[in-house]
Amino acid sequence: MGPVQWWPCARVEKDRITFGVMLRSAEGRQTVRLRFGYLTAVPKRFTACTGDAGATFSVGPGTGTRWITVTGCSVERSPAAVQAKVWAGPETGAFSAPVLSPTLHIQQDGSVVDLTRDSG
Secondary structure, eight states: OOSEEEEEEEEEOSSEEEEEEEEEESSSOEEEEEEEEEEETTTTEEEESSOTTOEEEEEOTTSOOEEEOOTTOEEEOOSEEEEEEEEEEOSSSOOOOOEEOOOEEEOTTSOEEEHHHHTO
């Protein structure tokens, strides 16, 4: 897949939580195939945002970090625990094992708790 860094993430917005992937390339233009979606604790389920074949994206050097998402890859901001789940691969070939973002806990008052940051 080349020298591409990628990690799953969730963006907490005023009324929604949007799920996606951050991409960064250290060398040359790279094409990456991503398959991603999100997990919710209540109800406990995975929702796919891309098909099983994934979607292809490119990122070039010197462009910094690029946020990738697709239309509809979000949920209403309400009390819940959520995570992004991502598989990445080269343009052709196998996907990686899935990687999860930190779990975000949306509280009754609307605040967000990320236990990975609050664990000390």
